[in-house]
Amino acid sequence: MSETSSDWQKTTIDSAQAAAHPETAQAVARIKALRQTIDNIDSAAIALLAERFKTTSQVGVLKANAGFAPEDTKREDYQIERLHRIAIDAGLDPEIAEMYREFVVTEAKKRHQRIADAGGDPGVLDVFA
Amino acid sequence: MSETSSDWQKTTIDSAQAAAHPETAQAVARIKALRQTIDNIDSAAIALLAERFKTTSQVGVLKANAGFAPEDTKREDYQIERLHRIAIDAGLDPEIAEMYREFVVTEAKKRHQRIADAGGDPGVLDVFA
Incomplete structure (x- = not known):
């Protein structure tokens, strides 16, 4: 690692910086x-x-x-194991899968409760109306 | 809603219970x-x-x-907007998309830090070794 590496610690990766540090230009291109x-x-x-x-809104x-x-x-025990x-x-690290499950199940349950509180009306979740 | 609905508040949905409450059997089949x-x-x-x-491990x-x-x-600002x-x-409720982004970016950064601390060795993330 070069002595200039600390310059990079809080910087955004862009082509201008890459040009100033040719040794890292290849890494920048690969990251891009x-x-x-990742976006796809x-x-x-x-x-x-x-x-x-x-x-889950239908459920x-x-x-x-x-x-x-x-x-x-x-149902949750089944999902955890699966x-x-x-x-x-x-x-994939199973810890990540469990975080995903907890995230979607928690949010789905919150929305189920909102539907129940609205007497079974899924329109309560329509944030685009 | 029937007077027996409170029986269901803390129960798991299964076919035995559905048989005992024929009026809900159709809902149970649809939920299944x-x-x-959801599993797919x-x-x-x-x-x-x-x-x-x-x-992200390669990054x-x-x-x-x-x-x-x-x-x-x-990069994060770009991802939030996108x-x-x-x-x-x-x-999709954009709030859910932002929760997803926060979850994956936070975990990716933690793992980037672990790779950096290990001198660039991605093997530090290999939980299956």
């Missing part, structure tokens, strides 16, 4: 390419999250109308 | 089908997260070797 991959993954992830919350309406509680611990297994298969 | 969709979405999401963390190695800091606020826009297009 990887970031495009995020686009797909957002599309999946949109479909997931549309689906929320059915639960509210049938009088079921938002929480279902047996996502742990899938994460290992995919080469 | 929706849960399969989660499988895809875990695969994407696995690829995302593999990619972490490049940053550590070049002496770049794990944090890049300009994911907000994509979420609205997809019909």
